[in-house]
Amino acid sequence: MVGKKPYFIESPYFVGEPGNWHLKPNAPKEVVKEFNEFMEDDNPKPPYKDMEFIDLDFRVLYDIEKYLFGTVHSTFKEQGFLSAPDFFLIVIWKSNRSKSKVAKRLLEMGYPSLQEAVKIITTEVNLLNDSKQRMKYLMAECGFRLPMATAILTVLFPDSFTVYDVRVCDVLQEQGYKFHSLTDRKFSDRLWEDYKAYINAVSVSAPKEFCLRDKDKYLWGNPFMSS
Template identity: 25%
Template sequence: MDLGRRVLEQQEPLYAEEEEMYEDEVTRLESLPTAFEEDEWTHEDLEWIIEWKVRVFTKPTLKHLDKNDDEEIRARINEAVHESNIRTKVEALTSLSGIGVPVASAILLFINPDRFTVIDKRAWNVLQETGYLRQEISDDPTVDEYLLYLGACWAIANEYGVSLRTLDRALWVLDIKEDRNSSD
């Protein structure tokens, strides 16, 4: 499989068809970055991001998240919004009970979709298959894996002149299409 601007951009309609939360995702990508920047996000916004990322694991994740008090959650989110170091942003979020690197990356996406993307096994598989990443992703991705993944995504988005969100959606779709082709 080859990646290129045309291939990446052609996946958007397929993503919209496959992703049941697509319309809400688009709306929240427009509103949440400002809400996070102005500290006007709500617990419901955070719950929606978690549901968007983990789907079937939403209730267990939220149960763990509820172990954190609201002040701690707000402090860690604000740290992720205002800290300049990416590792520190991710570590602030993952210091919260219930938040691993994949969910932290999803929160960062909605904080700043121009700078961050979501680490995902499917997307990682496509990058590995196309030679952009050499190692397999671990079952519980680390901050170092996210930094490696994010760097590869920045390079590809820059190389092909697409947004990180376009790239992320395309990688997700391309892995689904690959799974379907291999099971035929």
């Protein structure tokens, strides 16, 4: 876990049901106060198409990856969750056409707003201390496919995850690897093992002095020079 862990999480009165965080009756006042402050949505956001990126300096969109792996990553490390605008910038970065579909799915999970949905989901991801469980949560509980789940996790935990991308699969295939079939598979122990093999293939197929994120970028850019 990164960032400060809310005290109410450890309370026996807290019920961390996915999509329905709540407190049991007769919870102590201090627990109720902290829980309400955490869940309070100061700037409620409508569905994505009407979402206002109120405090965003739009110049960051010129180099969105720099913003994601700099500001957004640091914010997550400090506070342990993301805002809806920052979360959806990850979605846009990975697949712009998916943003409305993702927003609709989150609201259909029962969350009253995208802000609350993102705050709870990213807090859950933060509280899980195991990479496998983090991916399982995003895929099995939240309905993300492997490409989007790994994009989110790569921004949050760049030393442990790399983006599953078809362009990189194409490059790896030229070296004898076969990873294209992972795209639409549901989460399973086998998928996790195959994804770890994908990470290893990325790691050994790019210059060893590069960090994992730069190895992914190196392979992603390879087709531009070979086409």
